[in-house]
Amino acid sequence: MNLWWKSAADFWAMGGAGYFVWMSYGALLLAVVIELIGLALRRRRALAAIEEERELEAEN
Amino acid sequence: MNWFYYASPATFYGLAGRLAPYFFLLAAVLTGWGLYLGMLVAPTDAQQGEVYRVIYIHVPAAWMSMFLYFIMACYGALTLIFNTRLSGMMARAIAPTGAMFTFIALWTGAFWGKPTWGAYWVWDARLTSELVLLFLYFGFIALANAFEDPRRGDRAAALLAVIGVVNLPIIYFSVKWWNTLHQGASVSFKGTSMHVTMFTAMLVMSAAAWMYAIAVTLVRVRSIILERERRAQWVREAVKA
Numbered sequence: 001m002n003l004w005w006k007s008a009a010d011f012w013a014m015g016g017a018g019y020f021v022w023m024s025y026g027a028l029l030l031a032v033v034i035e036l037i038g039l040a041l042r043r044r045r046a047l048a049a050i051e052e053e054r055e056l057e058a059e060n
Numbered sequence: 061m062n063w064f065y066y067a068s069p070a071t072f073y074g075l076a077g078r079l080a081p082y083f084f085l086l087a088a089v090l091t092g093w094g095l096y097l098g099m100l101v102a103p104t105d106a107q108q109g110e111v112y113r114v115i116y117i118h119v120p121a122a123w124m125s126m127f128l129y130f131i132m133a134c135y136g137a138l139t140l141i142f143n144t145r146l147s148g149m150m151a152r153a154i155a156p157t158g159a160m161f162t163f164i165a166l167w168t169g170a171f172w173g174k175p176t177w178g179a180y181w182v183w184d185a186r187l188t189s190e191l192v193l194l195f196l197y198f199g200f201i202a203l204a205n206a207f208e209d210p211r212r213g214d215r216a217a218a219l220l221a222v223i224g225v226v227n228l229p230i231i232y233f234s235v236k237w238w239n240t241l242h243q244g245a246s247v248s249f250k251g252t253s254m255h256v257t258m259f260t261a262m263l264v265m266s267a268a269a270w271m272y273a274i275a276v277t278l279v280r281v282r283s284i285i286l287e288r289e290r291r292a293q294w295v296r297e298a299v300k301a
Contacts, residue, residue, distance in 0.1 A: 001101045001257075011100075015110035020175050024114045024168040028121075031160050032272075038156075039279050046286035050299050053290060 083275035090268035098261030128158035136218030148214025159197035
C-alpha cells in the first residue's frame, strides 16, 4: 500500500484543515490519557483504603 | 462453561484482571493499523477534502456512545430484575467511558462541522439527541453516586438507564425522521458508498474503540469491586497476593 502524502509537511497541513483534524485527534488523545490516569488513581485509592482498614483492624 | 460462576464479583475480579491486558493490546494494535490506513494510506475525499479524516474517530465514537449506553441499560435491567451485584457495578464501570465517547463524538463533529457546514454547532436533530445522550450519561453517574448505599444508587441509576434507551432510536433515525443538516448513514447492511480503504480504516478504528472500551471497563470494574467488597476476606487475600 502506498502512502498518500508526498511529504510530512503535507501530512501535518492536512490540505489546510490541519487545525480541525488535529484538534479532533488531540481531544481524543487527551480524553484517553485523562481516563487512564483516572483509572490508575482510582485503583490506587481503593488499594489504599483496604490497607488502611487492615492497619486499623491490626491496631484494634 | 458455567457463566453464572463469573456473576460473582469475587470470581469476576480475577477474570477481568486476566482479560484486560489482552484487550488493551488488541486496542493498541488495531488503533495503529486503523490510523495507518486512515491517516496515511486513504485518499482525499473528493467532496470534503482532508477534513473528512475526522470520521475515523467521529464515527467509531458515535457508534460506541450508543452501543455502550445500550449495554449499560442491559446491565441496568439485570440489576432491576435480578438485583445482581455485579450488573450494577458493570453499569457504573461502563458509564464514564460511554460519556467520554459521546463527548468525543460531539467534539469531533463540531470540528468537522465548522469547515463543512460553516458552524461548530447547530440545533440539528442528530446533534441535539446526541447531546441528550451525554446528559443521560451524566445523570446516570450523578444518580448512581447520590446514595450512601451503593446498591440503592445502582437501582436508581439503572432505572434512568433503562428509560433513557428510548433516546437511542431517536439518535439513529433522526436523520430520516427530521430534515437535518447531518448526513445520512454511509454504511448499512446493504453495503457502503465509501472507498474501500476509507471503509476498512473506519471499521478497524471501530474495532479498536470496542477493544479499548472493554479493557477500560474491566479495569474500572475491578476498582469498583475493591471499593465495595473491601471488607471481604477474599479481597484481603487477593490484594495481599
